[in-house]
Amino acid sequence: MNVIEFEDVDFNYDNSPALIDINFSIDSNDFVAIVGPNGGGKSTLLKLILAQLSPSKGTISVFGEKNYKSLEKLGYVPQFTTHQHDFPLRLMDMVLQGRLRSNSLFVRHSREDKRRATEILEMLKIGEFKDRFLSELSGGQRQRALIARALIDDPEILILDEPTASVDISVEQDIYDILKNLNKNMTILLVTHDVSFVSKYVNKVFCVNRYLHAHQLDELTDTNAQEVYNKSMKMIKHQCGL
Amino acid sequence: MEFFESLFTVSFLRNALLAGLMASIVCGVTGSLVVVKRISFVSGAIAHSVLGGIGIAYFLNISPTIGAFVFAILAAILISIIKQKKKQNEDTVLSAFWAVGMAIGIIFMSMTPGYNSNLMSYLFGNILLVTNSDLWSLLALVFVIVITVVIFYRQFLAMIFDEEYARLKKIKVNFLYTLLLILISLSVVILIRVVGIILVIALLTLPAAISRLFNRSIGGMMFWASILGLVFTFLGLWLSYLLNLPTGSVIIVLAGISYIIGAFAVKK
Numbered sequence: 001m002n003v004i005e006f007e008d009v010d011f012n013y014d015n016s017p018a019l020i021d022i023n024f025s026i027d028s029n030d031f032v033a034i035v036g037p038n039g040g041g042k043s044t045l046l047k048l049i050l051a052q053l054s055p056s057k058g059t060i061s062v063f064g065e066k067n068y069k070s071l072e073k074l075g076y077v078p079q080f081t082t083h084q085h086d087f088p089l090r091l092m093d094m095v096l097q098g099r100l101r102s103n104s105l106f107v108r109h110s111r112e113d114k115r116r117a118t119e120i121l122e123m124l125k126i127g128e129f130k131d132r133f134l135s136e137l138s139g140g141q142r143q144r145a146l147i148a149r150a151l152i153d154d155p156e157i158l159i160l161d162e163p164t165a166s167v168d169i170s171v172e173q174d175i176y177d178i179l180k181n182l183n184k185n186m187t188i189l190l191v192t193h194d195v196s197f198v199s200k201y202v203n204k205v206f207c208v209n210r211y212l213h214a215h216q217l218d219e220l221t222d223t224n225a226q227e228v229y230n231k232s233m234k235m236i237k238h239q240c241g242l
Numbered sequence: 243m244e245f246f247e248s249l250f251t252v253s254f255l256r257n258a259l260l261a262g263l264m265a266s267i268v269c270g271v272t273g274s275l276v277v278v279k280r281i282s283f284v285s286g287a288i289a290h291s292v293l294g295g296i297g298i299a300y301f302l303n304i305s306p307t308i309g310a311f312v313f314a315i316l317a318a319i320l321i322s323i324i325k326q327k328k329k330q331n332e333d334t335v336l337s338a339f340w341a342v343g344m345a346i347g348i349i350f351m352s353m354t355p356g357y358n359s360n361l362m363s364y365l366f367g368n369i370l371l372v373t374n375s376d377l378w379s380l381l382a383l384v385f386v387i388v389i390t391v392v393i394f395y396r397q398f399l400a401m402i403f404d405e406e407y408a409r410l411k412k413i414k415v416n417f418l419y420t421l422l423l424i425l426i427s428l429s430v431v432i433l434i435r436v437v438g439i440i441l442v443i444a445l446l447t448l449p450a451a452i453s454r455l456f457n458r459s460i461g462g463m464m465f466w467a468s469i470l471g472l473v474f475t476f477l478g479l480w481l482s483y484l485l486n487l488p489t490g491s492v493i494i495v496l497a498g499i500s501y502i503i504g505a506f507a508v509k510k
Contacts, residue, residue: 050410052409052410071410071412074410076407076410078404078406078407082404082406083403083404084278084403087278087403088278088454088457088458088459088460088462088463089399089403089459089460090459093399094403097396097399097400097403097404097407097408097411098411100396100397100400100408100411100413101411101412101413102397102412102413102414104396104397105393105394105396105397106392106393106395106396107392107395107396109396133458133459135458149407
């Protein structure tokens with residue numbers, strides 16, 4: 001089943017084209033990496049999916065619905081670099097923000113939300129840090145906290161913007177293992193710079209540089225032939241301008 | 243000792259202390275939000291533009307507090323709208339509010355027959371002039387501020403921590419930002435009674451900034467900023483009484499020195 005579909009989508013920022021003639025579809029069990037040079041339109045693509053921008057031309061359907069604006073089944077994980085690292089907030093309270101709605105009033109969270117948050121933190125192996133403040137967490141723990149905040153709302157599609165931009169290689173591996181595991185139940189879409197590293201995990205690579213080239217990786221990994229694989233990687237990197 | 247006896251017997255000292263107490267609560271609650279959201283410059287613009295309202299109120303011969311109140315709310319709403327439009331450089335707009343508000347105030351004051359010396363008390367505050375009816379209106383404002391923060395506590399935090407994400411969760415970010423600026427306006431109206439327009443940002447931000455050095459949670463920050471605000475206003479009142487100095491300025495100097503000491507102490 002297609003969960004996200006772009007048909008002939010263009011997007012212009014004040015008459016300068018940012019994305020041109022974008023066509024792709026994402027299936028419910030896909031794990032997609034979006035790669036491409038800075039300024040190539042990766043973030044614009046995410047914003048279109050998240051309905052923060054509207055296309056200049058073409059149609060976008062999410063869950064078969066055109067103009068999907070309720071966003072309830074979309075989980076979003078932004079880059080932590082945009083947040084204040086010493087913000088006076090406990091890990092648990094940050095995760096619980098994922099359950100907030102415009103009618104959530106007063107100070108306390110519901111017991112059910114807290115139980116669910118604890119469960120997710122345990123799953124991501126940061127349960128023991130739930131009462132710590134954000135300033136006391138490492139980069140990898142913060143990144144997982146942001147993933148937890150998205151997961152607490154039970155999304156069907158998880159969208160991540162460079163989840164491993166500020167963590168070291170072993171943490172990167174951990175995070176991809178977590179995502180691989182989550183991929184059993186949900187669609188995953190992530191922006192990254194490192195196409196070689198993620199190719200072990202993902203089944204599709206989208207190269208975005210104003211135009212979008214979709215590459216299917218399933219067949220590649222099946223062949224197991226290193227040479228074929230390397231050649232394809234080279235071609236993908238070349239097409240993506242990386 | 244004479245000072246402490248006077249606190250209970252002399253009504254203007256007692257009123258000053260009560261006004262200081264209410265100002266302290268505001269320092270803690272609104273001040274903490276201002277500090278974590280990093281909008282002390284916005285607060286400064288609101289505070290200074292208020293002089294326009296005070297000037298017009300003088301000219302029309304109505305209560306200056308009402309003039310201040312109306313201008314503070316107007317400034318908050320306009321600044322919020324301009325921020326949402328994003329067409330203008332926010333920095334420039336705020337500076338304009340800051341200066342134009344004061345200019346309007348001075349023009350209207352100069353046009354008022356029988357030029358008065360009260361200008362100084364609005365610029366630098368005079369906590370010793372707080373009347374009983376002032377106290378009741380301050381109390382009402384404090385009540386509104388605290389209740390609003392309690393009701394929207396989680397939403398405010400979500401908006402301040404990650405505006406983009408809050409927006410995705412359908413939280414009314416623009417509404418909350420405007421509401422926060424209105425709370426700042428109300429706080430400014432209260433604090434002006436204590437330290438005046440010019441010194442207001444210091445009292446709004448310094449206790450919260452010191453409190454942040456020693457507290458990791460926002461609740462703790464609010465509580466200890468209130469306590470610090472109370473200590474500063476009380477000591478300021480006492481010292482100014484002993485040394486015959488302007489109270490508002492003494493309060494701010496105390497807060498400033500404490501912040502510097504605190505910042506150095508925590509760094510080590």
